[in-house]
Every structure is written in structure tokens, then in C-alpha cells.
Amino acid sequence: MSKPHIHVAVGVIIRDNGEILLGQRPKGKPWEDWWEFPGGKIEAGESVHQALCRELKEELDIEVEQATPWVNFVHEYPKNIVHLAFWKVTRWQGTPKGLENQQLAWTLPESAEQLGQLLPASLPPLKWLTTPNRYVISAIGSAANAPAWLEKLDTLLDRGIRLFQLREPNWDEGPKAESLKALMQETHQRCQQKGARLLINSIHPKAWWSLADGVQLKAQDALLLEERPLSEDKLIGISAHNLADLLYANILRADFVVLGHVLPTVSHPNQPPLGWETFAQLGAEAGLPIFAIGGMNETLLPVAQQNGAHGIAGISGW
Ligand SMILES: Nc1nc2c([nH]c(=O)n2[C@H]2C[C@H](O)[C@@H](COP(=O)(O)OP(=O)(O)OP(=O)(O)O)O2)c(=O)[nH]1
Ligand SMILES: [Mg+2]
Incomplete structure (x- = not known):
């Protein structure tokens, strides 16, 4: 049987000092306790940008003010194929809160793996972030x-x-x-x-x-x-x-x-x-x-x- 494809909007939320925001996946979800960038599945009829804004409101209680598309990345997991639309979020309103009881952490990309295990498809962006622009x-x-x-x-x-x-x-x-x-x-x-x-x-x-x-x-x-x-x-x-x-x-x-x-x-x-x-x-x-x-x-x-x-x-x- 062919694997299902999942389309996901992912926020790479970046502070002026280069720190990014990661969250730990909540209990009860697939890959619980693994660290990831905030975001979630794109719903029918939504643009990626709309999904990104909705997910970051639902998961973190922030309003996205400035976001740009960055890299669309496809990763094959054992049970599905995820299409991750990584967007850089460089301005927002509010202070991120873990509305799904997820732990949050600000970290420099080079130190992110010290938090714990990151979802496999979320590792490449850490290296990309160290590439100058x-x-x-x-x-x-x-x-x-x-x-x-x-x-x-x-x-x-x-x-x-x-x-x-x-x-x-x-x-x-x-x-x-x-x-x-x-x-x-x-x-x-x-x-x-x-x-x-x-x-x-x-x-x-x-x-x-x-x-x-x-x-x-x-x-x-x-x-x-x-x-x-x-x-x-x-x-x-x-x-x-x-x-x-x-x-x-x-x-x-x-x-x-x-x-x-x-x-x-x-x-x-x-x-x-x-x-x-x-x-x-x-x-x-x-x-x-x-x-x-x-x-x-x-x-x-x-x-x-x-x-x-x-x-x-x-x-x-x-
Ligand atoms: N948000 C996010 N998802 C990622 C990352 N890396 C990665 O492989 N994924 C995968 C894991 C999941 O299969 C999928 C995201 O689904 P999700 O469970 O977060 O979706 P959601 O927030 O809409 O949650 P739900 O309402 O469906 O429970 O993408 C990442 O860095 N961030
Ligand atoms: Mg999510």
C-alpha cells in the first residue's frame, strides 16, 4: 500500500540574536516528546501562510506579522511521507506559550540537539540556518x-x-x-x-x-x-x-x-x-x-x- 502524504506548515521562528524556537511534541501524539519546530497540518482550502498563522496561534498564542517562505522539504517516514513547508517567521505579536502543554525552548541552531531528540526531518534546517544569506x-x-x-x-x-x-x-x-x-x-x-x-x-x-x-x-x-x-x-x-x-x-x-x-x-x-x-x-x-x-x-x-x-x-x- 502506498504511504499517505501529509502537508505541513512549519514556523522557523527567529529572534534577532539568531535563536530559534523549538517545542516538544505533546504526549499522545505520534513522536511524543521529540523536539520540532512549531506548526502543523495544512487544512483543505488553506494556503500555507494561512495554516502557519493558524497553527502558531493554536500552539503558541502568537500572531504572525512577518513570515517568508524558505524551503519545501520532503521526508519519508516509515508510515507516511511529509511535505514540510518551512517558513521563516521574523516578526510576531505576543510571547509564545505552550498552549498544548508542550515544553518550549529558545536555542541557537548549533545547540538545538542538546535539548533532546529532534524529529529527523527537522535536522536539515539546523544546518541551513548556519549558512549566511x-x-x-x-x-x-x-x-x-x-x-x-x-x-x-x-x-x-x-x-x-x-x-x-x-x-x-x-x-x-x-x-x-x-x-x-x-x-x-x-x-x-x-x-x-x-x-x-x-x-x-x-x-x-x-x-x-x-x-x-x-x-x-x-x-x-x-x-x-x-x-x-x-x-x-x-x-x-x-x-x-x-x-x-x-x-x-x-x-x-x-x-x-x-x-x-x-x-x-x-x-x-x-x-x-x-x-x-x-x-x-x-x-x-x-x-x-x-x-x-x-x-x-x-x-x-x-x-x-x-x-x-x-x-x-x-x-x-x-
Ligand atoms: N510541526 C512540525 N511537524 C514536523 C516537523 N518535522 C516533521 O517531520 N514533522 C512532521 C511530524 C508530523 O507527522 C507532521 C506534523 O503533524 P502534527 O501532528 O504536528 O500536526 P498538527 O499540529 O496539525 O496536529 P494534529 O492537530 O493533527 O494533532 O509533520 C517539525 O519540525 N514541525
Ligand atoms: Mg503541530
């Missing part, structure tokens, strides 16, 4: 431009950017040059000092990926792989342009996807942009956090998030 991509070109790049890097680190990508298809000595490797190592060291991460585009040698914090795979390079190419402690991003790329990112168990280009951009003048509507539709199928790329700048981060993005990525615009 602004992703800066290099375009340095040559060793002569290295001082200007390092100065820009320091400025961006000071501004709180915590995710970078080295991507130098047009490096004057070629993308495998020793001069570029040396600059990669200097860049990585400066990132490490500030707790930022540096990914290496897959046009560069594979040996560099694990010297840094992981890889950003071009879509066609991802398709050549059969499994996740690096261990869980590294980050894997995949550049996607269509639904097939997104689904393949899932198979490779990537950490996130960069999807675009969303708006017109000088780097792809002859290809039509996706636009926000298509971005949102495709993103809803990804099952992973998504960065919007193409014509982005920081003022567009809220727009991107309203359209389901985890964050924004780009070369210029910082």
Missing part, C-alpha cells in the same frame, strides 16, 4: 589586482559578509595558476580569521576545494558526479538554471543552490532573466536553501526572501 563572488582577473581584492575582502568581512566564492574563469594565467592558488590561500586565511567561509568554483583544481571550505559546482560539473563530492563538514553549492539542475542538487545532497539569473545582468547580456515569479516557482521545488543571483544588491535581500530565497549572491552590487 549574502554570498560574494570574486572577479579579480590577475595578480596585479590582488591588493585591491584583498582590501575589498577586508571591507566586506567588516560589513559582516561570511560567505565568499573564488571564481576566476578569466584569470590571466589560467584558472589553475599558482599565482591564483596563492591568492586563494591568502583569501581563505583572512576569511578564517573572521569565521567566514570560502568556496572554490569547480573550474579550479579539485585539490583546492578541500584546502578551502568547499566547492561551488557549475551545473554541468554537478551532472558529472554521482554523489556528494566532499564530506559533510565542507559546503557544497550548486549553480542551477532550471528544474533539472535543482533536482540533481538534491541527489548530490548539496547544501544550497544558486539559481539565476533572476534579473538582467551585465554578465549574461544575451540570456533572458528568470524573473522573480519563475524563481519562486522553481525554488519551491528545490528542497534546499536557494540564493538568488543576477542583478542583485543588498537592498534586494528582502525581495529575494519574499520570493522564497535563503539569500542573495553576486559579483558586483556589494
